[in-house]
Amino acid sequence: MPTTTAVRELPHPAHEEIRLDAVLHALADPMRLRIVTALNGYGEGEGQGATCSQIELPVATSTSTHHFRVLREAGVINQCYRGTAKINCLRRADLDARFPDLLDAVLRAAASPV
Amino acid sequence: MPTTTAVRELPHPAHEEIRLDAVLHALADPMRLRIVTALNGYGEGEGQGATCSQIELPVATSTSTHHFRVLREAGVINQCYRGTAKINCLRRADLDARFPDLLDAVLRAAASPV
């Protein structure tokens, strides 16, 4: 029996359930903005994305878990387990479909100096 | 002596002091989003803009005051007194200069159905 990689699914809002309030609130936090900015550097496809621990934050890991969950529940990121790791990626397509240009504008704003 | 209209100034963040966190936080509230959406329908020039009471919100007036102040302190709107009225307008130019496309993306998202 080969070493299979267990995958557990997690609840996500459907793309039409994503609410602007929730997205803005999720993005209105420095830590979560760092997560989103970092995830933007990783892909969204199969086998892409970043694990939680790859994105280092100056907070306790339990706090980090909390921020990832807020982003997921707002519909900003997608999360699924692969083995012990949790893979995170931006839901760019869903966000772009729902709120065109919003994610890009925020990413650009977050990247701007000062 | 003619009937002059007294003008009192209020403190605003300079355009380079506008912080993304604060702007997103200010916009991440349904009432404030309504204010911003409504102000978008008014002009920004001299003698334009809307008074606080022109923008009706289903909250107490003291709560309304609070929301307008949050928007002003975040740099989203400009406020100044003219007589007993307080004129509000979007700081579109400042926001666009600092965070290009962000305001438009949010306004479009807020206007999108459901």
Added chain:
DNA sequence: ACCCTAGTACGATAACCACCGTAGTACGAA
């Protein structure tokens, strides 16, 4: 079987926030 790594769940704490009502100020009009 054992352990290590990755992340979670829970409870606590302190800060913050939306909201209200009441009392008060600023200004212009009568």
Added chain:
DNA sequence: TTCGTACTACGGTGGTTATCGTACTAGGGT
């Protein structure tokens, strides 16, 4: 000067949140 309108300041309340530490689970490697 008296009044009405527009808005504010303050104090309080209940709900939410960011943070932590500790104890725990899941999965994979040895």
